[in-house]
Amino acid sequence: MTVLKDQSKAGAGRTIISIDAMGGDKGPAAVVAGISHSAKINPNIGFILHGPKAKLEKLVDRRKNLAGRCEIRDATDIVSMEDKPAQVMRSGRDTSMWSAIESVRSGEATVCVSCGNTGALMALSILRLRKLSGIYRPAIAVMWPSRNPQGLNIMLDGGADIRADAKDLMQYALMGTSYARNGFGIERPRIGLLNVGTEEHKGRSELKEAYDLISANARRAEFEFVGFVEGRDIPGNVCDVIVTDGFTGNVALKTGEGIASLISDLLKEAFKYSPLSRLASVLAYTSLQRLKKRVDPRRSNGGVFLGLNGTVVKSHGAADATGVSAAVKLAYELAETGFTEKLAARVASAAPLDQDDPSEAKSDGETQ
Amino acid sequence: MTVLKDQSKAGAGRTIISIDAMGGDKGPAAVVAGISHSAKINPNIGFILHGPKAKLEKLVDRRKNLAGRCEIRDATDIVSMEDKPAQVMRSGRDTSMWSAIESVRSGEATVCVSCGNTGALMALSILRLRKLSGIYRPAIAVMWPSRNPQGLNIMLDGGADIRADAKDLMQYALMGTSYARNGFGIERPRIGLLNVGTEEHKGRSELKEAYDLISANARRAEFEFVGFVEGRDIPGNVCDVIVTDGFTGNVALKTGEGIASLISDLLKEAFKYSPLSRLASVLAYTSLQRLKKRVDPRRSNGGVFLGLNGTVVKSHGAADATGVSAAVKLAYELAETGFTEKLAARVASAAPLDQDDPSEAKSDGETQ
Structure with a gap:
């Protein structure tokens, strides 16, 4: 996976972040306010926003600086904080969380951000993105x-x-x-x-x-x-x-x-x-x-899921616009540095480390 | 064990607390300053102080309010923060920590206070005081x-x-x-x-x-x-x-x-x-x-060892006079309420609780 640009309606030449608009305690308005803030600061970010289309369109239309930089993907269902991971894995196909991860899986977006249920987000991430080889x-x-x-x-x-x-x-x-x-x-x-x-x-x-x-x-x-x-x-x-x-x-x-x-x-x-x-x-x-x-x-907001074929940033469930924006900033930086690929290379090169004779393995010299 | 009074040179009618003067980061001067502060506030406390006699006598003599309320027991050796518990159990007989616990074991003092090495203090407390039946x-x-x-x-x-x-x-x-x-x-x-x-x-x-x-x-x-x-x-x-x-x-x-x-x-x-x-x-x-x-x-200073035949208060290793005094206050309150006995009764009455038929066991109605 590389940093994809020109891939969506979210704008030419931009780094695309996939955003789960639902599932946070403060609802989609806080999420849209957060990405709007990020868009204002950084002209190189574009968004794919996942959730109920009509509702999200209203919120996005009010933010002028999101015009032409935010594509909306309709997802009718929501993962709640109470939903059990196993249940979401079975029947979460129509949720905004599933859809948001799917954009990373397909390569349309480089990193996914969600404020939703941590257990469900990790379960879906493992299910759809798969663990890195060796992890x-x-x-x-x-x-x-x-x-x-x-x-x-x-x-x-x-x-x-x-x-x-x-x-x-x-x-x-x-x-x-x-x-x-x-x-x-x-x-x-x-x-x-x-x-x-x-x-x-x-x-x-x-x-x-x-x-x-x-x-x-x-x-x-x-x-x-x-x-x-x-x-x-x-x-x-x-x-x-x-x-x-x-x-x-x-x-x-x-x-x-x-x-x-x-x-x-x-x-x-x-x-x-x-x-x-x-x-x-x-x-x-x-x-x-x-x-x-x-x-x-809120400023250091964003737990990052490591060890998957793709990067997922989990924002605090109670994140407000400032918190969402901090998570987006982190997602953007990780996308820009090609973090997913570097981590994968680091883990792959380290795979023989715990074998009996690690001196045989070679480092490729790249900074990972 | 009950609250013993009139048992030592530490004064008539007082609740006696056994104090390990050594092993804290700030040395015996901070410990003596701490007990002096406690003695000033509470006329009902007496102390047995354990450590190198000559050194402690000098420190105690400078505090007028400790006159007639603090007996010194000579203990030449010190448990350091680096000493391993097993080693102290084998060869710690001459340490101030061992001596301080011994005063509780013999019934001269009701509660012991130490700022020393936690692992060694717990090991010696278990060795000398023994675990409560059922713990x-x-x-x-x-x-x-x-x-x-x-x-x-x-x-x-x-x-x-x-x-x-x-x-x-x-x-x-x-x-x-x-x-x-x-x-x-x-x-x-x-x-x-x-x-x-x-x-x-x-x-x-x-x-x-x-x-x-x-x-x-x-x-x-x-x-x-x-x-x-x-x-x-x-x-x-x-x-x-x-x-x-x-x-x-x-x-x-x-x-x-x-x-x-x-x-x-x-x-x-x-x-x-x-x-x-x-x-x-x-x-x-x-x-x-x-x-x-x-x-x-420092104000809430004092971890209490529970589950032994006797009560030991572990003060923070870095405790200053205020911290030591807070630990002494806690030790005094526990001694006054007959905490050791009440806890023992609580554990004893609860011993059958995890058996197959707990409904057979009777509570004695006392507040423990």
């Missing part, structure tokens, strides 16, 4: 605000699969390396394996096995393995990529969101407390907005 | 700032054991119930089982089994089971006690600390940014201090 468990890579120069760290798996064995965790390290290199421009990303302590003797047995496997492959796959890291290192600066299973990753992600949201609410309360503190909040407004922007999950 | 895995209960009226939630296991099967998780629910009842005065605590989603079909198989086991015992054990909860509910208000295995709990705890510390540092930066924001930080000082107090881990 047993695809993963969701998510961004964290961090103390690193790039301001963000990558963690995977954020919740695609509740299990991961040592080999899966090694593949997460490879995929995370590729993502950090293409997404952040870090030549030699530092990889950490999440555990309850940094000592080598600690933790579950599959983690010790993964430690050895990742360690053995660090040099050839051109990442630096910093060894075991702890929960506090996820937003820290000792590594750029944190590798863990999807159960632990999902709990960590939601815990971080919960704490950030509690502190934010308490901060608002604190500033309302007295006339003096209300005045302070006015004076500190700009500084506080900068802080908010730095830790705002 | 397979003791747990560390930790406090989280939360949206609940009590301002804090309890999570267990915070990292005593990286594994927990369904029966262990059920016992954590019982122990957490007892702790919430005695620590927060909540008559019928709400228990949540940590998972990656709130739907019953989600998550690992041992969690489904634990779900059924906890659910079946909720009525008799007088807690409310709210079912599966997610990471964001740990600092939330849907439950008072969050049950999980020690691996997941430890990752969540350290992730929460990491995010809170990142936000706190970014907030400080934001307030330094411009003359206006510096003025704002002065005006908002009181409000911000109140916020800091609310989420400060």
